[in-house]
Amino acid sequence: MGAVMGTFSSLQTKQRRPSKDKIEDELEMTMVCHRPEGLEQLEAQTNFTKRELQVLYRGFKNECPSGVVNEETFKQIYAQFFPHGDASMYAHYLFHTFDTTQTGSVKFEDFVTALSILLRGTVHEKLRWTFNLYDINKDGYINKEEMMDIVKAIYDMMGKYTYPVLKEDTPRQHVDVFFQKMDKNKDGIVTLDEFLESCQEDDNIMRSLQLFQNVM
Secondary structure, rough: OOHHHHHHHHHHOOOOOOOOOHHHHHHHHHOOOOOOOOHHHHHOOOOOOOOHHHHHHHHHHHHOOOOOEEHHHHHHHOOOOOOOOOHHHHHHHHHHOOOOOOOEEEEEHHHHHHHHHHHHHOOOHHHHHHHHOOOOOOOOOOEEHHHHHHHHHHHHHOOOOOOOOOOOOHHHHHHHHHHHHHOOOOEEOOOHHHHHHHHHHHHHHHHHHHHHHOOO
């Protein structure tokens, strides 16, 4: 979650103006192509306060004046956090997890809903979100190739400077061990229940997921 938290921190420091903020925010919201839901509704749906949502919205609009972000822009923003690696594939998978309606764009509502889970959600909520990330084709299951694609994308993104001693087959070895533990009935796929149970009963899996969540 490091990149997301970095985004959150940078958005919090952007352009804080006194009292007339509310009026200006409302005017700004009417000038973009997509106007987000009311802040009261988003406050009820997320773990953010209204003030935090106002700050996040201003930062989001600063990066994405149209009120939505497409995949290419998302990749460009995300790549800034990982200059020594190739973040394009991981950003691709992450974008499609943020884009819950599969419209090809991420709205402010999509952004803060995911951010709320990743930063302030329960362990169960974070694990469900992570399952959806690994379930690339959104069929409700994770197969070994999907897990391999995500893990390899993470290693590629972190870059050779972060992992100088990694062998080329390290991601495959990692996936083989974890998939065997998660696929409890040995049917070649991991269900949500198997994923949740495995993560919560195996400290090694949980630690690895927490490590990988630091790049979200």
